[in-house]
Amino acid sequence: MAEPRVVVYPGSFDPLTLGHEDIARRCLKFADSVTIAVAHHPTQHKDRLFSVVERVEMIEECFADEPRIEVAQFTGLLVDFCAGRKANIVVRGLRAVSDFEYEFQMALMNRALYPEMEMVFMAPAGKFTFLSASLVREVATLGGDVSRFVSPPVLRRLQERIGG
Numbered sequence: 001m002a003e004p005r006v007v008v009y010p011g012s013f014d015p016l017t018l019g020h021e022d023i024a025r026r027c028l029k030f031a032d033s034v035t036i037a038v039a040h041h042p043t044q045h046k047d048r049l050f051s052v053v054e055r056v057e058m059i060e061e062c063f064a065d066e067p068r069i070e071v072a073q074f075t076g077l078l079v080d081f082c083a084g085r086k087a088n089i090v091v092r093g094l095r096a097v098s099d100f101e102y103e104f105q106m107a108l109m110n111r112a113l114y115p116e117m118e119m120v121f122m123a124p125a126g127k128f129t130f131l132s133a134s135l136v137r138e139v140a141t142l143g144g145d146v147s148r149f150v151s152p153p154v155l156r157r158l159q160e161r162i163g164g
């Protein structure tokens with residue numbers, strides 16, 4: 001039998017948006033399972049809204065209906081995390097040309113570090129191309145309504161954290 005096709009979808013997910021969810025669910029069309037890998041960089045506290053534990057919990061709640069999507073946290077190099085799990089497909093979402101240059105550089109660096117790994121770039125549904133976690137954080141912090149951009153478990157935590 002063929003090896004299961006395991007996809008890793010890494011990011012900071014602070015917090016998970018409907019754009020992230022769209023990409024993760026799309027991956028199930030070609031993957032047997034998707035691991036959402038929440039990056040935990042203890043030195044990078046700047047602009048952080050949720051702890052890594054909170055982010056993992058929220059993502060688990062959002063995908064409670066989908067046993068093929070699991071959530072993990074990682075520190076250090078993504079390639080080490082992937083090698084440890086014998087996962088060699090990494091998915092990243094591309095919203096616009098502005099994402100491309102950084103992603104392309106990262107893809108080639110990751111390949112230099114771990115030649116077995118392939119990066120797959122996916123486009124979200126058009127209605128999510130303008131969405132980013134940082135914008136959701138900013139709008140929510142300023143009192144705006146972000147209920148169209150995140151799932152209910154994320155909205156609830158945002159309301160608890162920010163009030164309103």
Ligand code: ADP
Nearest residue numbers: 011012013019092093094124128131132133134
């Ligand atoms: P953000 O860029 O929103 O702060 P992350 O750093 O957590 O989010 O991003 C993780 C991955 O998800 C990246 O590949 C990023 O390009 C992708 N992504 C983020 N938002 C979207 C979206 N709205 N549509 C598609 N991909 C997205």
